[in-house]
Amino acid sequence: MCLAVPGQILELATDEGGLPSARVKFGSVVRDVCLAYTPEAVPGDYVIVHVGFALQILDEPAAQATLALLDELPGG
């Protein structure tokens, strides 16, 4: 249930009920996502999306730091 996946914002929009939303790309799939909880997100940002809601903007330096740790593994 707490599954949340990162996706990249393509464009901003407003949903039928007036809430901020966005077209978000997850790999090859594009879905509408509610941005009410990340109103400062802009196109190009990666957001963590849970059941159609963006819950946080991905912190890119922190993500890069984790990837760098992965590179340090033997054979990585």
Added chain:
Amino acid sequence: MEVCGGQTHTIARYAIEDLLPSEIELIHGPGCPVCVTPLALIEQAVLLALRADTVLCTFGDMMRVPGQTGDLFDARARGADVRIITNALDALSVAQDNPEREIVLFAVGFETTAPTTALTIKQASTLSLSNFSVLAAHVRVPPAMTLILDSPQCRVDAFLAAGHVCTVTGTTEYEPISGQYQVPVVITGFEPFDILLGIDSAVAQLESGRAGVENRYARAVRPEGNPVAQATVDEVFAVSDQSWRGLGVITNGGLRIRDAYAQYDATRRFDSVPSDIAEPTACRAAEVLQGLIKPNECPEFGRACQPEHPLGAPMVSTEGACAAYFRYRTHIEPNI
């Protein structure tokens, strides 16, 4: 103990336990909202779904949890209008499209999901919908961790805390738990490497005699969490005691809809409250949820209880520990 069922699945899927030294054991926690939703509430959802004037909307995970009179797929087969949604706001569209019918959103989940339900209720109020309500079973993780630590049977030396719960709540809620019980709490993500980072921090703390809160999922978790989401949850819900399946009533273990939004509370709108329902006796889900036994130590695991015909919720949900073991740990013999 990894708290979240999503982490349990990563651990089982990538056979992470098999790669670890024997001194490190992963105890699987209760972090599967479908698994801890009380049987009586599932039965209430089935009863609401069977009302002629009602449409029940819920997430796919809830469909196959058996209640006393079958699951929600059975209810649908008996004529109930049950719709699977992937976004709580979709239930509002159903309400707008069917003004002559009652739309009930059956919403379960931890702190990660509560903001989505809260905003949906607020939005129903904004849109002045009079035919929409929520059967809510939202639970809170920290009180469950405290309950586990207070148990005399507790074997937990450190927690891998649920990353996406902390995405919403932040990390400060865990400071008192870590301090009071002197137990390391490491905020951990869901990729195999994230799990290893969590274990690395937990072991480093234990070996050096430290016990603190550490964040190894910083790309998605900020110390303050998401304050906008927290404020919305606080506006719509109040912290309350909550019954967890397998664990009993947990003080401050859940959320109830505030009186200001009472008209959107299905438990107050309808009087279809079933009394306490007995759990299937052969199922040892309660012990699995408390981390007291591994799924394969249940005599019914892989025998009478399989994903196709589950006895208990941990075999139903994609996040349940029993389902994870059944799906990925095929080299483990049942009941060893």
